[in-house]
Amino acid sequence: MDEQTLKISKIKDGTVIDHIPPGKALRVLSILRIDDHVENSISIGIRVTSRRLGTKDVIKIENRDLEKFEVDKISLIAPDATISIVSNYEIIEKFPVELPQRILGIVKCSNANCITNMKEPVQGEFSLLSKKPLLIRCNFCERTMNEREITASLI
Ligand code: CTP
Ligand code: ZN
16 A cells, blocks of 8 residues: 555454445434444545445444344445445455335335324335335325435434
8 A cells, every 4th residue: 555545444343334425424324323432433434436436435333233224224325335244354244235125114204294294103114116216105195205305304
């Protein structure tokens, strides 16, 4: 590595969220619960150069796994992201995030009159209509939401 190149260090144990669209890392980070009493080191690369993608964002979280619902949320912001699980510097598991066909409890319907937004709310449930462009439909009121609306409505 020459001195002109600043790379984000490899991690010993933890999770790497890679191939995030340029500029979206902070949005991805905001959906992960980062407890202030847990001392996970987190490295964030925004618009770093990538052989494959030109530029990309990357997040490395030490000593932390992701829950399924967190991976599902990430897929709604960064559908082409890759998750790598690192143990003792080695990648022990690597998988692409996958948009779920049924999206349960992680998005709030943007229709204020939807039954899921009433006083005694029902858990939101959406069906995936299209990946590109990203479109989901509420199973209760049939409201269709696009990427911008989904991003604004993640629970
Ligand atoms: N990584 C890390 N710490 C390790 C091992 C890997 O932070 N101990 C990171 C790498 O920096 C990379 C990601 O995990 O961001 C995936 O690693 P790897 O599969 O080795 O990278 P690439 O071959 O570049 O993957 P891809 O082709 O998916 O871009
Ligand atoms: Zn609805």
